[in-house]
Amino acid sequence: MLDIKWIRENAAALDAALKKRGAEPLSETLVALDEKRRSVVSALQEMQSRRNAASKEIGAAMARKDAGLAEKLKSEVAELKNTMPEMEAQERELTAALNDALSCIPNVPLEDVPVGSDEKDNVVKHLWGTKPGWNHAPKEHFEIGEELGWMDFEGAARIAGARFTILKGQLARLERALGQFMLDVHTTEHGYLEVQPPLLVRDDAMYGTGQLPKFAEDLFRTTDGRWLIPTAEVPLTNLVREEILEQDKLPLRFTALTPCFRSEAGSAGRDTRGMLRQHQFMKCELVSITDADSSLDEHERMTACAEEILKRLGLHYRVVTLCTGDMGFGARKTYDLEVWLPGQDSYREISSCSVCGDFQARRMNARYRGKDDKATKFVHTLNGSGVALGRALIAVVENYLNEDGSVTVPDVLLPYMGGLKKIERAA
Incomplete structure (x- = not known):
């Protein structure tokens, strides 16, 4: 399997290698799929960070006896808890889709391999x-x-x-x-x-x-x-x-x-x-x-x-x-x-x-x-x-x-x- 990081950084090289093997270019599709996955992963990380921060803020609000703010923060945490499983499922689906796509891509030939069809x-x-x-x-x-x-x-x-x-x-x-x-x-x-x-x-x-x-x-x-x-x-x-x-x-x-x-x-x-x-x-x-x-x-x-x-x-x-x-x-x-x-x-x-x-x-x-x-x-x-x-x-x-x-x-x-x-x- 090829490294998606290498593909992102060497998209033209991958497409050239696939062309040598008689295959269609795939870098654009793979990079787009990876970008979508990375976007979901980033959003999940932000949600996790915000949930952790909000949980601490709840304790601080309650210590100040600010019940209104505490309830507002609790509602925010509850919403995040409801949303995150959907995002996690989406991340798993995108990761599986990317791995499936990568698993069907042939290896990159060395430079001294003769180019030919059969x-x-x-x-x-x-x-x-x-x-x-x-x-x-x-x-x-x-x-x-x-x-x-x-x-x-x-x-x-x-x-x-x-x-x-x-x-x-x-x-x-x-x-x-x-x-x-x-x-x-x-x-x-x-x-x-x-x-x-x-x-x-x-x-x-x-x-x-x-x-x-x-x-x-x-x-x-x-x-x-x-x-x-x-x-x-x-x-x-x-x-x-x-x-x-x-x-x-x-x-x-x-x-x-x-x-x-x-x-x-x-x-x-x-x-x-x-x-x-x-x-x-x-x-x-x-x-x-x-x-x-x-x-x-x-x-x-x-x-x-x-x-x-x-x-x-x-x-x-x-x-x-x-x-x-x-x-x-x-x-x-x-x-x-x-x-x-x-x-x-x-x-x-x-x-x-x-x-x-x-x-x-x-x-x-x-x-x-x-x-x-x-x-x-x-x-x-x-x-x-x-x-x-x-x-x-x-x-x-x-x-x-x-x-x-x-x-x-x-x-x-x-x-x-x-x-x-x-x-x-x-x-």
């Missing part, structure tokens, strides 16, 4: 590795998985409907190996603390990271009012909600390997086959909590941590800087890691790493204090995938496909595969 305007930052050179034709992951007998879409559809997958046997083990490998690298080498968070969260947790209220339709909700997490970013970031942290304890870095659930699974008619866009998928999430001065450096570091996973898997990828129109709601800047998929003959996103500034912290009231500081500041939050397991599985299957239809297990995963070096056809 993914066509994203800018390639760098590439790593090379595309595989084969004598045999590439295949898409669902062809490979079904031919091997370890990937079942029809069975998943009978059980749960569209956009679900059943992995069996060797491919199920391969996905488990990918998850364990990622967790081990991030916890033992990159300094992230492993967390097993709840998969069900309350409204305020979803609000804190920006999923609510704007994206409620993209989420799964349970019958008791909780939400299935769309990403472990939600519980991990909310670990610091309503906390005041010591600056010298920052940064905090968390990682979690969890199922994720999304009701919205991409554009209609796109990626309907296979497991690229699923309602349920596994992801290794990275979250960092920093002070205001460290977040941009932490963004580069987090992205490098996610890249290291792809490098060790030997997967060709590129890093792109998302343009203003393609960036997520809460992000100030985002790098996407796009892995090469031979079967699609294209790059596809496998990780997004975003710096959010204090946008989420304001919604969570998460703050920090320096050693010699009296005042607190809002923390800065970052999140990224380190990486998405399903898409990593797709990338490994397509990039390590052999001419006979088997799939070679990448060397870094061999310690997790119980001696299995190839994924071969089910007996």
Whole structure:
């Protein structure tokens, strides 16, 4: 959430930022709403002061035996007591309206974020590795998985409907190996603390990271009012909600390997086959909590941590800087890691790493204090995938496909595969 004080003082900057994101200017509406709220708050304060003063004046009048003045003052106090609850209700309504309006405004992009409308305007930052050179034709992951007998879409559809997958046997083990490998690298080498968070969260947790209220339709909700997490970013970031942290304890870095659930699974008619866009998928999430001065450096570091996973898997990828129109709601800047998929003959996103500034912290009231500081500041939050397991599985299957239809297990995963070096056809 943006600071209304900042909006009042930087109205033109907000409208320029919204224009970059393809949104209409809102500063005039927000400032007018805030002025109305401030006016009511000021009137309430004056009423409170006058009521207190009049109450003292009543005592003084009665001490002077000025009954007429005392009665007049009592009538004034009674009138104020009758009027103030209405004003208080109005103030609550205006505050709620302002907060509702602010909660739906996206974050302000950093100055170096490329301006554009959609993914066509994203800018390639760098590439790593090379595309595989084969004598045999590439295949898409669902062809490979079904031919091997370890990937079942029809069975998943009978059980749960569209956009679900059943992995069996060797491919199920391969996905488990990918998850364990990622967790081990991030916890033992990159300094992230492993967390097993709840998969069900309350409204305020979803609000804190920006999923609510704007994206409620993209989420799964349970019958008791909780939400299935769309990403472990939600519980991990909310670990610091309503906390005041010591600056010298920052940064905090968390990682979690969890199922994720999304009701919205991409554009209609796109990626309907296979497991690229699923309602349920596994992801290794990275979250960092920093002070205001460290977040941009932490963004580069987090992205490098996610890249290291792809490098060790030997997967060709590129890093792109998302343009203003393609960036997520809460992000100030985002790098996407796009892995090469031979079967699609294209790059596809496998990780997004975003710096959010204090946008989420304001919604969570998460703050920090320096050693010699009296005042607190809002923390800065970052999140990224380190990486998405399903898409990593797709990338490994397509990039390590052999001419006979088997799939070679990448060397870094061999310690997790119980001696299995190839994924071969089910007996």
